[in-house]
Amino acid sequence: MPIYVKDRQIVVPGEAIGEQGKIKIEGHVFRIGKKYYSKVLGVVTINEDAKVLRVIPLKGKYFPVEGHTVIGKIIDVGFTSWDVDINSPYTAVLPVSEVTSKPVTISRTDLSKILDVGDLILAKIVSFDLNKDPVLTIKESKLGKIPRGVLVEIPPQKIPRIIGKKGSMISMIKEMLGVELIVGQNGRIVIVGEDPYKVELAVLTIRKIESEAHTTGLTDRIKKFIEERLRT
């Protein structure tokens, strides 16, 4: 039951990963006979304790998943719903019934008063299957319109690195820079802060994490990165 790759190794589509045995092989892989191959340009992560090997793409579009929290941009106002761009090949729909529990008289002007083209929302994906576009909701607490902030987009695969193990990375950034970070699993992050310099620094920090997401010791390096720039 050989595994041909190491932890943190970069693999290309078609590259042999190994045969499943003591270690389960998951993620963006396909199998021919007993051998598994990578489907993408990705990075191998091996969790020795859980005995799981996973291939994660380094880049790619966001594919809607039910239950995910995403940051969407209103792109069209309809009569009973809004069309929302969620940074995915599939445009999402936010029905008016998922915005408010109050009965609403249906009129387009009313709808654009609630959410207009260009507005950002923090929403949850209620349903998605490959035959229909994803449906969103903002009815739950903490969801809704994002009134202000700076939007940054990164490949969705890198969001876990922004959050860090048990939220360690995101807490560190928030503390050190005194900014609020709203994170969508679709690769979008909104930075809210009073100090424009610190907001800018937060953007740079996110970009650095994006380009080094596949490396180790990142949290420490990012800490140093922020410290150096705060000193100046």
Add this chain to the structure above:
Amino acid sequence: MSEERIYLPSIKRDVILASLAKGERLDGRKFDQYREIRLEKGIVGKAEGSARVYIGSTQVIAGVKLSIGNPFPDTPNEGVQIVNAELSPLASPLFEWGPPGEEDIELARVIDRGLRSARTVDLSKLVIIPGTKVWTLYIDIYPLDHDGNIIDAAGLAALLALLDTKVPKTTVDSGKITVLEEKEPLPVTNLVIYVTVAKIDEYLILDPTLEEELAADAKITFGVTEKGEICAIQKSGEGSFKPEEVLKARDLAINASKQLFEAVKKTVGLADMPQQAQQA
């Protein structure tokens, strides 16, 4: 005219595969068997040469027209050969009305390349005033009914039309060309037959019907000369071939070409004549 992409219902594909697994095709043919072929030449009086070919229900008509024109700058002492094909909506609900699409262009260019590589038409014999005026040979191919394997039928039609073509004799007097009534046959040697092999899963079949084509993963067409050499290859479709499959298809094509050469020569009355001079 671009071919609309339509997909065969998967049930149909399964039926085809079940039949192939038993060594047969839905119409009872063997894997390397052609449908009934009918060849007719000289069917359009106004064309300098013409032919109609039926393979099963697939029907293709080809016509050759000649006109006097200028040679290409890098071949001043050769006639010009232009092959054109149009998959008109007349032939199939799959074909759309409009300017030539990728399938039309591919068909024309594949047929042209095979004829050119084999030097089927001796273009050097089509010069009227060396360096200035030559015959332009237009080969126009029009499928009239599409039930699969248009390429092979188109190739046969083009070849027969060329064999049917008569070129008017000309006289040149101080740069002035006079076209005479008298005609002579177009110098056609080095015949080429196109054979298409379709791949459905691991099965290779010749002369696919429309359904078999839609079920196929990919096709590969070989242009074959009478000597059994290959003068054109075109793989098409979004599938792939293992190298061994390519070589097997090559052999199937070379074998199948023999009966097709017989049929062509019989139609033009060449059956009893010794093989034409072969140029490299």
Add this chain to the structure above:
Amino acid sequence: MKKTPPERLIDENGRRIDGRLPDEMRPLRIEAGVLKNADGSAYVELGNNKVIAAAYGPREVVPRHEALPDRAVFRCRYTMLPFSVDERKSPQPSRREVELSKVIREALAPAIFLQEYPRTAIEVYINIIQADGGTRTASIIAGAVALADAGISMRDLVAAIAVGKIGDILVLDINGLEDQFGDGDMPIAMMPSRGEITLLQADGVYTPQQIEEAIKLAQKAIQKIYAEQVRALKSKYEAIKESE
């Protein structure tokens, strides 16, 4: 600006006009991720060919009614820039560009898991900046890297090379002069790990045996090209790892 045919394409030492032996490839250079806007991209130099490829997708299908319910629509466009050749090429799409767009698409499609992206479009745009024989093979080399660079699910990369003929000698990776004045051109593309041929064309006259030899000659070169594609894709990320 007519080209005069060279006196001979292979000399008595078996060397070609650019000094190569029959089984030698031209220098190959590949860079991945060279465009900011495209989802994936690649720049390839194969001899004097300079090719850039951009991959977009999966994204919404335009026009919407062309979307397929069970897989992605895959489109490919090969364009020669007007200044890429000796005689300026008109910007109008030529019949050759239409055919090449089709065969390049059919060379790359088998490698993509199109069924993973229903109701979307994946598009590859290839621009030939400079042409010197073998642009379609360089295009496929670039297109495959661009698709992988975009993070699109693929079974394998696709690599390609052309085998030509000078007299009865098979020669690898023909350049512009060899294509124009030689005796045959056989472009071949393969998924290198799967060992499957996804593009095969030929003009010129070949014995059945020569077809087999040409495929074998191409296979060796394709493995080398594959190694270079892999290096180009991995190098961006591995360089950062090393600087840890």
